Structures are given as structure tokens and as C-alpha cells.
Amino acid sequence: MEIDPRRLRVLREVARRGGVARAAEALHLTPSAVSQQLAQLEREVGLPLIDRSQRSVSLTPAGRVLAGYADRVEEELTEAKRELTRFTERLAGPVRIAAFPTVITHVLVPAMRELARRHPRITPVIREIYGQPALQELRLGSVDVLITEQDMGLPPLSLPSLTTRLLYVDEYRVVVPPSWPDPPSTVEDLMRRPWVAGDPAQACGQALERLAGLHGSEPRKVHVITEFGPTLALVAAGHGVAIVPELALLDVPEGEVRVSDIRDIGARRLDTVTRVSRTRSGEPDPVQAVVIKAIEEATAALAPALRARLSGHPAADPSTPPHDRCPGGGGS
Known part of the structure; x- marks a missing residue:
């Protein structure tokens, strides 16, 4: 199973903002592009991540678990960037x-x-x-x-x-x-x-x-x-x-x-x-x-x-x- 971290960021924004449209605005993408990224992520993990049975978008239990890991990935990347600044004078x-x-x-x-x-x-x-x-x-x-x-x-x-x-x-x-x-x-x-x-x-x-x-x-x-x-x-x-x-x-x-x-x-x-x-x-x-x-x-x-x-x-x-x-x- 290969998971693209860029798609994890999309899932993270949908979870944090409570919808595709708001996530798209935050990511400077179209709602269609966000939906496509989510669909591809679902194919990568082999599980439904978005509950589409209701009018409002919500995450499935698997989606909520993966969004939690997406938060941790983002924190690790932030820490990595912070650490790397010690190796440059600029x-x-x-x-x-x-x-x-x-x-x-x-x-x-x-x-x-x-x-x-x-x-x-x-x-x-x-x-x-x-x-x-x-x-x-x-x-x-x-x-x-x-x-x-x-x-x-x-x-x-x-x-x-x-x-x-x-x-x-x-x-x-x-x-x-x-x-x-x-x-x-x-x-x-x-x-x-x-x-x-x-x-x-x-x-x-x-x-x-x-x-x-x-x-x-x-x-x-x-x-x-x-x-x-x-x-x-x-x-x-x-x-x-x-x-x-x-x-x-x-x-x-x-x-x-x-x-x-x-x-x-x-x-x-x-x-x-x-x-x-x-x-x-x-x-x-x-x-x-x-x-x-x-x-x-x-x-x-x-x-x-x-x-x-x-x-x-x-x-x-x-x-x-x-x-x-x-x-x-x-x-x-």
C-alpha cells in the first residue's frame, strides 16, 4: 500500500474544515480537484474514507483514523523543517x-x-x-x-x-x-x-x-x-x-x-x-x-x-x- 502524503494533506483539510468546498478554498484548489484527490486516496488504501450517503461530507471511521495520522505527518514535517534551519545561515x-x-x-x-x-x-x-x-x-x-x-x-x-x-x-x-x-x-x-x-x-x-x-x-x-x-x-x-x-x-x-x-x-x-x-x-x-x-x-x-x-x-x-x-x- 502506497500513500501519497500530498493526498493526506487534502484529507486533513477536509477533516479540519468540515467539507470539500472549504478545504478546496484553503488549499487553493477546485472542489473537483479535492474530490479527485480523495477518490485516488481511497483507491490507494482500499477503503472508503468519505461518507457520501449524506448531504454534508463526513469522514468514515477509517477516514478519521487516517486524518489523525495526517496530522502527525504534518507535525513531523514541520519539525523537520525547523531542524533543517540549523544547517543553514539563511x-x-x-x-x-x-x-x-x-x-x-x-x-x-x-x-x-x-x-x-x-x-x-x-x-x-x-x-x-x-x-x-x-x-x-x-x-x-x-x-x-x-x-x-x-x-x-x-x-x-x-x-x-x-x-x-x-x-x-x-x-x-x-x-x-x-x-x-x-x-x-x-x-x-x-x-x-x-x-x-x-x-x-x-x-x-x-x-x-x-x-x-x-x-x-x-x-x-x-x-x-x-x-x-x-x-x-x-x-x-x-x-x-x-x-x-x-x-x-x-x-x-x-x-x-x-x-x-x-x-x-x-x-x-x-x-x-x-x-x-x-x-x-x-x-x-x-x-x-x-x-x-x-x-x-x-x-x-x-x-x-x-x-x-x-x-x-x-x-x-x-x-x-x-x-x-x-x-x-x-x-x-
């Missing part, structure tokens, strides 16, 4: 990173530039995905490094299968239209104004809910927006006030919105999240480790630009190496 391979737009723009792009210079054989692969779908992809192994955001008023993400590392604490600021002759000066005044609110599942939406609860108010959410660009555009046009993290202000031209003096709104935390190593050595993947280091350095290098944006002074030359800049952190 780290190599793809690292799949999931993040959201401001992190991609202000952190991952400069981090990729440094990675290309220091480790040209490492290939970052970026996906714009966040929230629960991103966590699911990380657990399934389709993503290697995830950058998350969460209101600091909530407990930190803590799951036994994941490792969370604080990347940055990004303070919230209240932005108001520059055309308003009487901008709000207190939180109570804020709560009486129209809001361009964030999605309740995202950090800025969580911050508004927390703030309203503390003051016993119900904010008038005229608009609910998930991205900072449209949020800031609506504020600039006079449609309401908004809570945004300081890093989002790097994307708006000077003077387009007014940054309120109201503080103590809180902050969001940005974290890098990876899966806990399941290998015998227990050591983190060395390629992922250098990618996370580059992300942390790019985040720290944002501090001068952020301070300049909030103080009105020119930012430091972005070509200056990170170790020559002032220490600090940036967000996404």
Missing part, C-alpha cells in the same frame, strides 16, 4: 500574516522592506482578515502570524493553543468636525452629539459602548463604520464625532479633522498571536520569530511620525534606521 520560506488595513499600511509594509534586506529568502504572504475568522484560520494553520486589536477594557485574549504577545498600546482620541463652532469639551457633551460609531465587534466600537456605559448614556449612532478612512471622512464632512486610535490619524491630512482635548477614553491593544508549538523541541519557528521581530521594530519606528502628527511638527526622516530613532511604539 532563513527561508513563506510566512502567512493576517492583519487589518492600518497595520498592513503602517507596520507590515515597512517590516517587509526590512525583511527583504535582511532575509531575502523569507516570503511574507499577507491576508486582510481579522476578528473571529482570522482566529479560526490561525487555529487551522492557514495563517502563521495574526495581528489582533482589542479594547484594553476587555480581558486579553487567552487560549491554550495560542501564544499572545503585546505589540502596542494605541491610545484612543476623539475627533470632531473642524467646522463645528462649539466642539464638545466634556464626555457628557460628547454623548449628546451625533456619532460616527465603530462596529461593536471592533475595538473603537467596544470603546464607545464602554464609555457610554460608564456615563449611563445612549450615544446617537447616526453612522456605523468599520474602516477608519470612511469614519474620518464623515467626521471631516461634519456628520458627527468619532473615537479613533492615534495611529489612524496618520492617514488623515493635517486639519481635515479636529483632535479633541478630551482624553482618558482608553486605548486598544495590538497583539501578535501565533500557535503554540506542538513539536518535540517546543521551540518557536525561527522564521516566524524573525518576522515578528521585524514587525515589532517597524511598530516602534512609528513613534516619531505619530508624535509629529499629534504635535504638528515634522516627522523624522523615514529613511533613518530604526535604532537611530527615538524609542517608542506605534499601532495599527
